Amino acid sequence: MEEPRLGGKTPAILGVAGFVAAVAIFGLVLWLNPFHSKGDPAVPSHGPSQLSKSVRLAQPGDCLQNQGTQDKPVMIVVTCGPGALQVLERLEGTTHKQACDAVQNSAFYYFYDSELPDSFDFVLCMSKRP
Numbered sequence: 537m538e539e540p541r542l543g544g545k546t547p548a549i550l551g552v553a554g555f556v557a558a559v560a561i562f563g564l565v566l567w568l569n570p571f572h573s574k575g576d577p578a579v580p581s582h583g584p585s586q587l588s589k590s591v592r593l594a595q596p597g598d599c600l601q602n603q604g605t606q607d608k609p610v611m612i613v614v615t616c617g618p619g620a621l622q623v624l625e626r627l628e629g630t631t632h633k634q635a636c637d638a639v640q641n642s643a644f645y646y647f648y649d650s651e652l653p654d655s656f657d658f659v660l661c662m663s664k665r666p
Contacts, residue, residue: 589613590613591611591612591613591646591648591660592648592658593613594611594613594623594626594660595623595626596623596624596625596626597622597623598613598616598622598623599613599614599615599616599617599620599621599622599623599665600612600613600614600620600621600622600623600646600660600662601614601620601621602621609646611646616665617665618665618666619664619665620664620665621644621646621662621663621664621665622662622663622664622665623660623661623662624639624640624641624642624661624662624663625639625642625660625661626658626659626660626661627658627659627660627661628655628657628658629655629657629658630647630657630658630659631647631648631649631657631658631659632647632659633645633647633659635659635661636659636661639661641663642661642662642663643662643663643664644661644662644663644664645659645660645661645662646659646660646662647659647660
């Protein structure tokens with residue numbers, strides 16, 4: 537005696553219809569997602585834009601902004617604009633901020649003291665952009 541066979545066209549049709557419905561719902565959710573925004577160009581930005589470059593790679597001409605405190609600075613590289621700190625000179629292999637005294641127009645400094653050999657230390661001598 538042969539066992540009854542389950543199936544036929546109905547389960548296959550229901551499976552395909554369910555798959556198509558799931559893809560359509562997924563597409564609709566992606567299209568209506570309120571968190572996916574390209575930004576409103578009419579909204580003004582607040583301050584300079586942060587760049588992906590690390591402060592450890594900052595060179596003369598780059599601009600920085602302190603997002604920390606005077607005692608614990610958190611420097612980020614930003615687009616140059618009014619009020620940004622512009623790097624005038626980068627002094628390699630030292631953490632002596634007094635070296636900035638010899639840099640013309642330098643009024644601010646930032647130093648990095650690496651845990652590695654002193655050759656990774658540096659001081660950035662900077663001035664504030666008008």
